[in-house]
Amino acid sequence: MSEISSPRIVIVGAGPAGIRAAATLIEAGLHPVVIDEAQRAGGQIYRRAPAGFARTHEQLYGSEAAKARALHALFDRLAEEGRLTHCAPSSVIAVREGRLHVLGEGGVQVIGYDRLILATGASDRVAPVSGWQNAGVYSLGAAQIALKAQGVALGRRIVLIRSGPLLTLVGAQLVKAGTHVAAVLDTSPWRQQLRGFWGLAARPVVALRGLVLRARLGGRYHAGVTLERIEADETGVAALRWRDAGGREHLTPCDMIGMGWHLRAETHLADLVGCAFTRDEQWRQWLPKTDRMGRAGNGVYLAGDGVRLLGADGAEIAGRLAAAACLSDLGRPAPCASADLRRLARFERFASGLARAFPWPSQMVLTLPDEAIVCRCENVTAGAVREGADFGGGEANRVKSLSRVGMGRCQGRYCQLAAVELVAAQAGCTPEAVGRFRGQAPVRPAPIGAFLQKG
Amino acid sequence: MIMAGRIVRLAERDRAQLHFLLDGEMRGALAGDTVLTAMLASGHALRKSEFGPDLRAGFCLMGACQDCWVWREEGSRLRACTTLIAEGMRLRTTPPEGWP
Numbered sequence: 139m140s141e142i143s144s145p146r147i148v149i150v151g152a153g154p155a156g157i158r159a160a161a162t163l164i165e166a167g168l169h170p171v172v173i174d175e176a177q178r179a180g181g182q183i184y185r186r187a188p189a190g191f192a193r194t195h196e197q198l199y200g201s202e203a204a205k206a207r208a209l210h211a212l213f214d215r216l217a218e219e220g221r222l223t224h225c226a227p228s229s230v231i232a233v234r235e236g237r238l239h240v241l242g243e244g245g246v247q248v249i250g251y252d253r254l255i256l257a258t259g260a261s262d263r264v265a266p267v268s269g270w271q272n273a274g275v276y277s278l279g280a281a282q283i284a285l286k287a288q289g290v291a292l293g294r295r296i297v298l299i300r301s302g303p304l305l306t307l308v309g310a311q312l313v314k315a316g317t318h319v320a321a322v323l324d325t326s327p328w329r330q331q332l333r334g335f336w337g338l339a340a341r342p343v344v345a346l347r348g349l350v351l352r353a354r355l356g357g358r359y360h361a362g363v364t365l366e367r368i369e370a371d372e373t374g375v376a377a378l379r380w381r382d383a384g385g386r387e388h389l390t391p392c393d394m395i396g397m398g399w400h401l402r403a404e405t406h407l408a409d410l411v412g413c414a415f416t417r418d419e420q421w422r423q424w425l426p427k428t429d430r431m432g433r434a435g436n437g438v439y440l441a442g443d444g445v446r447l448l449g450a451d452g453a454e455i456a457g458r459l460a461a462a463a464c465l466s467d468l469g470r471p472a473p474c475a476s477a478d479l480r481r482l483a484r485f486e487r488f489a490s491g492l493a494r495a496f497p498w499p500s501q502m503v504l505t506l507p508d509e510a511i512v513c514r515c516e517n518v519t520a521g522a523v524r525e526g527a528d529f530g531g532g533e534a535n536r537v538k539s540l541s542r543v544g545m546g547r548c549q550g551r552y553c554q555l556a557a558v559e560l561v562a563a564q565a566g567c568t569p570e571a572v573g574r575f576r577g578q579a580p581v582r583p584a585p586i587g588a589f590l591q592k593g
Numbered sequence: 594m595i596m597a598g599r600i601v602r603l604a605e606r607d608r609a610q611l612h613f614l615l616d617g618e619m620r621g622a623l624a625g626d627t628v629l630t631a632m633l634a635s636g637h638a639l640r641k642s643e644f645g646p647d648l649r650a651g652f653c654l655m656g657a658c659q660d661c662w663v664w665r666e667e668g669s670r671l672r673a674c675t676t677l678i679a680e681g682m683r684l685r686t687t688p689p690e691g692w693p
Contacts, residue, residue, distance in 0.1 A: 175656055175675070182655055188625040188677060191605050227675070229656075261657045273638040273650035274599065280654035288630045289604035315603045373637040374599070374648055393599070404657070514652065514660065517644035547659035552652070583659055585670065 145252035153181020155442025156257035158457030174226040179213040232579035245588045260443035262398030268510040269368030274375030278398035291317040293394020301326040301496035302400040310351040325499045327362030337491015409577030417570040422498040432460035452485040513553040515546020532565025534573040544575045599633040613682040629673035
């Protein structure tokens with residue numbers, strides 16, 4: 139058992155990046171505090187089922203089982219030996235002047251830090267489709283979480299829509315688990331997918347594994363589709379209307395739709411802590427600025443999908459690098475970073491290939507009918523967003539105030555990217571000029587009672 | 594049209610059974626189910642949208658979208674995807690009277 143180190147280092151997130159960052163600091167003799175929303179460490183991709191579930195790592199994580207097992211075992215050992223303080227399940231809801239406001243089961247507590255490593259990960263990058271507000275539409279990540287952490291499918295007749303590697307993976311996992319997957323629809327045409335080839339060749343094994351999985355989907359897989367509308371009845375989703383690459387109309391009955399287009403970095407805390415952001419045209423989103431090691435300035439370090447969308451393997455490396463940067467800034471001996479930096483560069487080439495091969499469906503977003511819902515939280519329509527732009531001009535936060543898009547309980551996580559593109563098109567400017575929604579604390583809804591001191 | 598529950602159990606069916614109350618009706622679940630899993634094992638939705646006629650059944654399952662709010666009979670709100678069901682839990686799909 140070691141004491142919380144001075145200087146105090148807090149890591150937010152216990153996925154691949156957070157776990158590697160913690161282990162690197164502990165090897166250097168420090169005792170970090172790790173705050174995580176999940177009961178058990180692992181993050182989303184290596185998410186663990188609750189106690190009492192019996193499937194093995196091989197059954198849960200397939201080809202990634204060894205990596206998942208190594209990370210889980212490492213974290214559990216460090217926690218058991220008392221070499222880190224694991225604060226979970228807890229959400230950091232605000233950051234101000236070196237203090238984190240942490241919402242846990244017992245209310246809100248304040249945890250100070252000298253150095254902060256944010257490893258907040260990512261969620262699905264979703265694009266609105268007419269009718270997506272209905273029960274039975276889920277993110278693709280949700281379909282995977284349901285399968286891994288609960289052993290369930292979210293429907294009896296499933297359609298997956300998206301572009302990107304997770305589409306193939308989740309599709310293949312669901313088929314293998316015995317679910318009825320009616321169709322797997324990719325908005326990226328074959329021609330576009332080939333354009334990413336050179337980047338994807340940077341990780342040949344991963345690329346090949348993707349192709350094998352896709353082969354398992356067989357005739358369910360269609361590339362270059364256009365999504366028209368999700369039809370619903372009184373119990374929720376009933377069918378998806380779509381057109382294939384040749385323009386033929388299809389109506390596929392289903393009770394569950396999983397959707398998403400790669401990932402959206404979770405950046406609310408980086409925003410609150412004052413990080414600078416740049417618009418990344420490759421990923422069509424804003425990402426916090428850091429140096430190669432993950433330094434964001436003012437004692438803040440970022441690692442993993444919350445800053446660069448490289449997936450779990452890249453996140454492990456980025457976690458080690460951020461911790462190494464932190465150690466060296468503290469004047470302590472830090473592990474050599476050059477090999478990790480080279481691997482990261484290779485992962486970035488692969489990620490660029492992915493971004494190119496499976497792009498965000500801009501055209502689909504821009505042609506959304508006015509009555510289609512953009513914000514699922516408060517049912518704000520595309521028409522209301524366009525009207526906001528007509529009235530307030532091409533500025534994200536003004537349109538947010540006027541239309542309430544991005545003001546709902548998810549705080550813009552699932553509507554911002556589409557909303558900004560709609561505003562840009564309406565105002566005749568670039569998404570970069572439109573800007574991004576300002577992050578506001580609390581970054582998760584918190585009941586008033588949590589702030590009241592007991593006694 | 595969904596006749597039984599929205600979700601289908603594919604694995605891990607040997608867990609202990611437990612019971613909870615949903616809008617006053619007794620429902621069954623398995624230990625380790627989230628509230629979301631437990632509710633959707635025998636129903637097709639969690640709640641109705643406050644802003645339209647559509648039903649909601651959760652969206653992200655990772656605590657980010659807040660689509661899966663339901664309420665305890667005692668009055669507090671919970672996120673169904675990140676809360677585990679417990680024996681005797683009393684839940685409701687609509688906010689209690691006087692909830693802001």
